[in-house]
Amino acid sequence: xxxxxxxxxxxxxxxxxxxxxxxxxxxAGATVGEPVLTARPDTAxxxxxxRDLKIxxxxxxxxxRSVDGISFDLQRGRTLGIVxxxxxxxxxxxxxxxxxxxxxxxxxxxxxxxDGEELIGADPDRVRRLRGMKMAMIFQDPLSAMHPYxxxxxxxxxxxxxxxxxxxxxxxxxxxxxLDRVGIPEPHQRVADYPxxxxxxxxxxxxxxxxxxxxxxxxxxxxxxxxxxxxxQAQILDLIRDLQKEFGSAVIMITHDLGVVAELADDxxxxxxxxxxxxxxxxxxxxxxxxxxxxxxxGSMPRMDRERTExxxxxxxxxxxxxxxxxxxxxxxRCPYVGLNGGSxxxxxxxxxxxxxxxxxxxxxxxxxRDRIWTEEIAPKx
Amino acid sequence: xxxxDVKIPQQSTAGAEPLLxxxxxxxxxxxxxxxxxxxxxxxxxxxxxxxxxxxxQTLGVVGESGCGKSxxxxxxxxxxxxxxxxxxxxxxxxxxxxxxxxxxLRRDVQMIFQDPYSSLNPRHTIGTIVGAPFKLQKVAxxxxxxxxxxxxxxxxxxxxxxxxxxxxxxxxxxRQRIGIARALALKPKLVVADxxxxxxxxxxxxxxxxxxxxxxxxxxxxxxxxAHDLSVIRHVSDRIAVMYLGKVVEVADRxxxxxxxxxxxxxALLSAVPVPDPKRRTARQRILLTGDVPSxxxxxxxxxxxxxxxxxxxxxxxxxxxxxxxxxGHEVACHHxxxxxxxxxxxxxxxxxxxxxxAIGNQPTDL
Ligand SMILES: Nc1ncnc2c1ncn2[C@@H]1O[C@H](COP(=O)(O)OP(=O)(O)OP(=O)(O)O)[C@@H](O)[C@H]1O
Ligand SMILES: Nc1ncnc2c1ncn2[C@@H]1O[C@H](COP(=O)(O)OP(=O)(O)O)[C@@H](O)[C@H]1O
Ligand code: SF4
Ligand code: SF4
Ligand SMILES: [Mg+2]
Ligand SMILES: [Mg+2]
Numbered sequence: 001x002x003x004x005x006x007x008x009x010x011x012x013x014x015x016x017x018x019x020x021x022x023x024x025x026x027x028a029g030a031t032v033g034e035p036v037l038t039a040r041p042d043t044a045x046x047x048x049x050x051r052d053l054k055i056x057x058x059x060x061x062x063x064x065r066s067v068d069g070i071s072f073d074l075q076r077g078r079t080l081g082i083v084x085x086x087x088x089x090x091x092x093x094x095x096x097x098x099x100x101x102x103x104x105x106x107x108x109x110x111x112x113x114x115d116g117e118e119l120i121g122a123d124p125d126r127v128r129r130l131r132g133m134k135m136a137m138i139f140q141d142p143l144s145a146m147h148p149y150x151x152x153x154x155x156x157x158x159x160x161x162x163x164x165x166x167x168x169x170x171x172x173x174x175x176x177x178x179l180d181r182v183g184i185p186e187p188h189q190r191v192a193d194y195p196x197x198x199x200x201x202x203x204x205x206x207x208x209x210x211x212x213x214x215x216x217x218x219x220x221x222x223x224x225x226x227x228x229x230x231x232x233q234a235q236i237l238d239l240i241r242d243l244q245k246e247f248g249s250a251v252i253m254i255t256h257d258l259g260v261v262a263e264l265a266d267d268x269x270x271x272x273x274x275x276x277x278x279x280x281x282x283x284x285x286x287x288x289x290x291x292x293x294x295x296x297x298x299g300s301m302p303r304m305d306r307e308r309t310e311x312x313x314x315x316x317x318x319x320x321x322x323x324x325x326x327x328x329x330x331x332x333x334r335c336p337y338v339g340l341n342g343g344s345x346x347x348x349x350x351x352x353x354x355x356x357x358x359x360x361x362x363x364x365x366x367x368x369x370r371d372r373i374w375t376e377e378i379a380p381k382x
Numbered sequence: 383x384x385x386x387d388v389k390i391p392q393q394s395t396a397g398a399e400p401l402l403x404x405x406x407x408x409x410x411x412x413x414x415x416x417x418x419x420x421x422x423x424x425x426x427x428x429x430x431x432x433x434x435x436x437x438x439q440t441l442g443v444v445g446e447s448g449c450g451k452s453x454x455x456x457x458x459x460x461x462x463x464x465x466x467x468x469x470x471x472x473x474x475x476x477x478x479x480x481x482x483x484x485x486x487l488r489r490d491v492q493m494i495f496q497d498p499y500s501s502l503n504p505r506h507t508i509g510t511i512v513g514a515p516f517k518l519q520k521v522a523x524x525x526x527x528x529x530x531x532x533x534x535x536x537x538x539x540x541x542x543x544x545x546x547x548x549x550x551x552x553x554x555x556x557r558q559r560i561g562i563a564r565a566l567a568l569k570p571k572l573v574v575a576d577x578x579x580x581x582x583x584x585x586x587x588x589x590x591x592x593x594x595x596x597x598x599x600x601x602x603x604x605x606x607x608x609a610h611d612l613s614v615i616r617h618v619s620d621r622i623a624v625m626y627l628g629k630v631v632e633v634a635d636r637x638x639x640x641x642x643x644x645x646x647x648x649x650a651l652l653s654a655v656p657v658p659d660p661k662r663r664t665a666r667q668r669i670l671l672t673g674d675v676p677s678x679x680x681x682x683x684x685x686x687x688x689x690x691x692x693x694x695x696x697x698x699x700x701x702x703x704x705x706x707x708x709x710x711g712h713e714v715a716c717h718h719x720x721x722x723x724x725x726x727x728x729x730x731x732x733x734x735x736x737x738x739x740x741a742i743g744n745q746p747t748d749l
Contacts, residue, residue, distance in 0.1 A: 085583040085584070085585060085586075086583050183672075185673065199674045199675075200447070201674055202674060229446040229447050229610060229675075230446075230610070230612065230651060230654040230655055230656075231446065231650060231651065231654045231670075231671045232446075232674070233654065233656070234653075234654035234656075234668060234670055235670060235671075237656070238668075238670065256583060256584060257584075257656065258584075258658040259613075259655065259656030259657055259658045260656050261658075262656060262657060262658045262659055262660045262662075262663065263656045263657075263663055265660070282660040283660045283661060286658065286659060286660055286661075287661070296585055297584060297585065298658075299588070300584045300585040300587065300588035301584055301588070301613065301658060302588075302591070302613040302614055302616060302617035303613060303657075303658060304612065304613045304616060304640070304652075304655055304657065305657040305658070305659055305662060308616060308617060308636075309617075311592060311595070312588035312591055312592055312617070313588070314584075314585045314586070314587075314588030314589045314592065315585040316589070318553050318555065318556070318586070319553070319583070
């Protein structure tokens with residue numbers, strides 16, 4: 001299996017086109033001069049390399065295959081977006097990378113390499129030490145990540161002192177600095193507030209301050225703005241972007257909102273039923289999506305940047321069970337093109353294949369069918 | 383478009399009597415303290431709203447969390463008692479009807495709730511839930527309640543055989559369909575939907591949006607749809623009201639609101655919507671608002687948006703801008719509107735001594 005997000009020769013100027021004056025956008029077909037990726041880059045090269053990660057849970061109802069073989073690479077300074085519907089395994093993946101699953105219940109296999117160090121088989125103490133220092137996470141619900149009985153300041157100080165040998169005074173100063181950075185007004189006073197005294201947006205920002213107090217090199221943001229208003233969301237996304245620019249961190253942005261991903265991500269990974277169904281640069285996946293599920297996602301979204309369409313084109317049906325995952329391609333019960341592949345969609349699990357340079361898709365559709373469906377049926381309706 | 387008198391608020395749907403007309407609607411929740419429950423203040427959740435909804439149309443209501451959208455929805459469905467103002471349904475004043483007096487009207491005005499998980503009683507079967515309105519209203523249907531319910535289930539795309547199942551056996555999207563079936567049971571004229579799709583995944587959300595759309599054309603329903611997602615609101619609405627801190631700050635037809643937004647807050651909201659196109663992010667100009675939404679207990683003086691507005695001048699903090707029509711069917715409450723026709727802008731600034739006053743900062747850069 002090969003990987004996206006690992007393109008070491010990608011021009012630096014491509015990396016952060018954000019907030020630049022409008023230059024001509026690189027055209028979708030601008031792949032001519034780009035290097036062809038080697039099928040499997042050396043894992044030692046990528047800052048974060050995930051290989052065939054599987055996370056299954058034993059439950060009374062049976063084995064839940066929440067994550068069932070995910071692989072990707074991520075370089076410093078880049079952002080990987082992970083999208084997929086609720087229950088597709090996004091959060092379980094990120095908790096797995098952070099080493100936050102209780103091993104008694106979860107069955108984890110595969111490899112997670114962070115800066116050349118393997119984490120899945122590593123000593124839990126070692127992983128704990130890396131967490132909060134080298135890697136940090138922003139959760140969807142800031143209330144669950146912050147302790148209600150301690151002040152916001154105390155919690156940031158604690159996060160700082162666990163990993164850095166600094167005095168309380170220094171840590172406190174740093175906490176105020178961080179609160180200021182994330183846009184909390186009057187941080188000197190607010191540092192003594194309890195989480196419930198903050199508004200939702202402020203709590204989210206305080207949690208980001210806590211996650212960033214030790215300048216982590218890997219930041220995982222799991223639906224960091226789902227609960228927030230668009231104006232606050234825009235503030236948070238800008239904040240994450242600025243901090244990444246400043247510290248050159250690698251960021252994983254998990255969300256079901258394709259708009260959020262398009263704002264931030266360099267690379268994109270689309271998950272369905274615990275597996276990656278499509279992967280590539282964000283631009284490729286948005287402009288030339290190849291997997292029927294990605295088509296469905298794009299067709300479901302009302303878009304403000306386009307002429308209003310009379311009707312949306314949602315994926316039909318409901319999300320699959322992860323205990324009795326559908327045979328063959330897990331998407332087949334909902335896929336309109338299941339009949340085009342001579343029965344293989346129902347029986348054979350499609351492998352992730354490189355279908356264009358830097359673009360992978362897991363689908364049995366032949367190239368001709370795929371291109372025809374995309375240009376004739378899907379693209380005109382988006 | 384020539385505008386004779388820009389001061390007269392005008393609906394684009396002028397002429398036809400609106401199905402729903404709301405005038406000066408107010409809801410204050412008292413804040414009490416101590417044993418004697420002395421009132422020490424009030425949450426000014428809805429503070430003077432004028433709205434009209436034409437029959438067969440969809441009014442979308444957007445605004446940030448806590449701005450009073452749900453409260454407004456519960457007021458017009460009379461689930462809450464208004465503190466002031468007037469609500470007229472089909473020309474009849476229903477502002478202070480008692481529960482008993484409201485009962486016959488309940489058939490006509492229905493509400494769909496935000497949370498498909500908590501709005502259905504977990505101990506009741508789908509049949510009981512969807513059939514309840516018939517029983518409450520003592521409607522004896524010819525074909526019997528069961529038959530009616532099964533028809534409804536089919537109408538919203540659920541299997542009629544699911545009659546005896548319980549809510550937990552359904553997904554979020556299916557539960558929302560059950561909520562819709564219940565709301566449609568008595569063939570209402572007006573349906574108020576409070577965030578009907580925001581708890582749902584994008585593909586399920588799209589299914590429900592399409593369903594609401596089909597039902598509207600099939601049954602001639604009138605909708606008030608409350609949502610915070612501006613893309614969804616654009617898709618479903620004919621006309622849109624933007625709320626900020628208990629007030630309507632702008633109302634316009636869909637194309638006008640999204641094409642020529644006049645209120646600075648509307649402009650900020652629209653510019654903050656993430657666009658699902660990675661190529662566009664370089665070209666976009668975002669208006670970033672500083673600070674959080676102020677408290678509805680102590681709303682700012684003058685224009686309530688002035689604490690976050692980059693166009694604010696002195697007059698904004700002292701004088702509340704009235705909601706007036708600056709173009710046909712396009713009402714806005716702002717001393718310094720954007721995209722306003724030149725003539726209207728002049729009129730609006732008259733007598734306020736702050737014509738194009740200096741803005742405080744230009745584009746605010748937050749953080
Ligand atoms: N029963 C109540 N008692 C006191 N205050 C209330 C009550 N109901 C609502 N409020 C307050 O009124 C204001 C408006 O609330 P409302 O629920 O209408 O907001 P909303 O616009 O629907 O927000 P959201 O988008 O978060 O649903 C808020 O400040 C809220 O806290
Ligand atoms: N501790 C657990 N035990 C059993 N099943 C779990 C556990 N955590 C998550 N799951 C299941 O794994 C699947 C993926 O969950 P999750 O990663 O949270 O989805 P999402 O993509 O929405 O973040 C879901 O079906 C969820 O119910
Ligand atoms: S493999 Fe078959 S069922 Fe799966 S996405 Fe492709 S066409 Fe659809
Ligand atoms: S009245 Fe003043 S503060 Fe209010 S929106 Fe207009 S310019 Fe901004
Ligand atoms: Mg999740
Ligand atoms: Mg609400």
